[in-house]
Amino acid sequence: MTSTHEDDLSIPDFWALQDYDIFILPSMTVKFYENKQYTSAHEERHLIFLNLLKNKKARVIFVISSPLDVDIINYRMKIFSQSYNDPTAINRLILLSADDCSNRPLTVKILENQKLMDEIRSNIRNPEKAIMLSYICNPLDEELRNKIGIKKWFGSEGTQHWGSKSGSRQIFLESGVPIAEGLNEPIYSADLLYHHAFHLKKSTKANRLILKVDDGSGGWGNVVLDFTGINCDDDDDDASFCLDDVKKVVKKGVLDLKVWVDFGGFEEELKECGCILEEMIDPKNELWVQNTPSVQLYIRGENQVQVLSTHEQAIDGCFYIGCKYPAHADYLSSISHFAKEAGKTLARKGVRGFFGTDFLATKDPKSNKWHIIALEINLRLCATTFAYFNLLTSVDEAQVAKKKYMFLDEVHLKKSYTLPELEKLTEEKGIAYDRQKGRGILFATLSLLTSKQEVSLMCIGDSSDQVQSLYVLFSHHFCLMKQGEITTPPSSTTTPTTTTPTTTTSSSSTSPSTNSAVVVAQFVSA
Numbered sequence: 001m002t003s004t005h006e007d008d009l010s011i012p013d014f015w016a017l018q019d020y021d022i023f024i025l026p027s028m029t030v031k032f033y034e035n036k037q038y039t040s041a042h043e044e045r046h047l048i049f050l051n052l053l054k055n056k057k058a059r060v061i062f063v064i065s066s067p068l069d070v071d072i073i074n075y076r077m078k079i080f081s082q083s084y085n086d087p088t089a090i091n092r093l094i095l096l097s098a099d100d101c102s103n104r105p106l107t108v109k110i111l112e113n114q115k116l117m118d119e120i121r122s123n124i125r126n127p128e129k130a131i132m133l134s135y136i137c138n139p140l141d142e143e144l145r146n147k148i149g150i151k152k153w154f155g156s157e158g159t160q161h162w163g164s165k166s167g168s169r170q171i172f173l174e175s176g177v178p179i180a181e182g183l184n185e186p187i188y189s190a191d192l193l194y195h196h197a198f199h200l201k202k203s204t205k206a207n208r209l210i211l212k213v214d215d216g217s218g219g220w221g222n223v224v225l226d227f228t229g230i231n232c233d234d235d236d237d238d239a240s241f242c243l244d245d246v247k248k249v250v251k252k253g254v255l256d257l258k259v260w261v262d263f264g265g266f267e268e269e270l271k272e273c274g275c276i277l278e279e280m281i282d283p284k285n286e287l288w289v290q291n292t293p294s295v296q297l298y299i300r301g302e303n304q305v306q307v308l309s310t311h312e313q314a315i316d317g318c319f320y321i322g323c324k325y326p327a328h329a330d331y332l333s334s335i336s337h338f339a340k341e342a343g344k345t346l347a348r349k350g351v352r353g354f355f356g357t358d359f360l361a362t363k364d365p366k367s368n369k370w371h372i373i374a375l376e377i378n379l380r381l382c383a384t385t386f387a388y389f390n391l392l393t394s395v396d397e398a399q400v401a402k403k404k405y406m407f408l409d410e411v412h413l414k415k416s417y418t419l420p421e422l423e424k425l426t427e428e429k430g431i432a433y434d435r436q437k438g439r440g441i442l443f444a445t446l447s448l449l450t451s452k453q454e455v456s457l458m459c460i461g462d463s464s465d466q467v468q469s470l471y472v473l474f475s476h477h478f479c480l481m482k483q484g485e486i487t488t489p490p491s492s493t494t495t496p497t498t499t500t501p502t503t504t505t506s507s508s509s510t511s512p513s514t515n516s517a518v519v520v521a522q523f524v525s526a
Helices: 036-054 070-081 106-111 114-122 139-148 165-175 190-204 236-257 263-273 332-348 383-394 419-428 464-478
Strands: 021-025 059-064 093-097 130-134 208-217 220-226 275-279 289-301 304-316 319-324 353-364 369-378 404-412 440-444 454-461 521-523
Touching (some): 021 036, 036 059, 036 070, 036 383, 059 114, 070 093, 070 383, 093 114, 106 114, 106 139, 114 139, 165 208, 165 275, 165 332, 165 369, 190 208, 190 263, 190 275, 208 263, 220 236, 236 263, 289 332, 289 383, 353 383, 383 454, 404 464, 419 464, 454 464
Parallel strands (some): 021 059, 059 093
Antiparallel strands (some): 289 304, 289 353, 304 319, 404 454, 440 454
């Protein structure tokens, strides 16, 4: 079935889908996702899209792996209902469960459950007025959409290759966006990997290369290859010795990642998925500054690419652990331009919906200039997408027009609380969220509240001091604090963008982390 795109569908229209049945599919259909205990938390994040129920004729069909606590649903609906008085909204929410807690993608669970598929299909009033919103553009999700009979999608069929590592490099090259030296086509054998690593190391003289499994996600499948002390510049007579060193480095890097049981497991993965190699751009000394900014965009049509937000990412090794909004003012316009050019190329190839683009920014202290290269494209809802919509759906229009400060952080609580207990206690402490005033504390990933004693904390306020006070008060009363731990989040020194709201998020959409830095960022609404 050919995908049908809503080419006139912009972000504002996304929230004005009158008469539509919106099927929300929060399936984590990606490779290398090891934090399976966070499946419920990942699916719960998609509850931000329940705000689509503000359209009085719209219905939302939300499918999850296992039932969520009714308190979580009521909490999210209460937040939304404060912006519109419609007692019928909850009646237009159809919650369905696969009743399957296994470590498999939700899409697979649904495809294997004919009864559930029939139930989804029976709740669609008119296939011509139904649309699917999924976490990622994936062949399995395409298959499910087609079997259910939904013709429209906030995504696109047959385009997932452009979100792979090799596909990203091809898009960047075609768009005139700078990238690191490396392979543009995937390789599928260990012998070829050794050969190309040897020659890339020799040609770039880099101390480190990065191996990327072509369809890896969220840092999983990225292997840092450290060649420090290995000289591949000798005569050809000595090449075999260097090649032996290269093999040792590759095997050590793969096994240190602990994604595969052994190197043989990696080789099997390589045969199926392939990988690419890139030069890893390292600072030359401690005076060099290196940042990892990103851009979030939305493609609504072939000539309609919209930049939603820019961010500075916090990276631990190869893994995303958080970010602050917006990107550094020195290169904000440059990365926005590069990302938009890549978006235009993606749009011409039929891509629609949300995507993110990662960059590396390196500052030379002598010239005081930033050098920008693009790293990869993520054709999916990103952690920044959820933060973006959390902001848009939690603050009234009158408040969004003002300058605000906000951050998200995952915190570990000193004891196990129920959601009603936490709501009551924050109200007693005077830090519960007040939508009309646009300040206070909101919660997310509440499915981890009792099982892990964790919760995502979102503080919103009118000033940096106010937000810091909210955070410190909550931490003091409810969080486990180590001796000497600083409870005040550092203020952001970056200049806010005036075109998009900005927030702070500290949880990856594919690998939640509790070790993320908390930052505060000012935002100005669009």
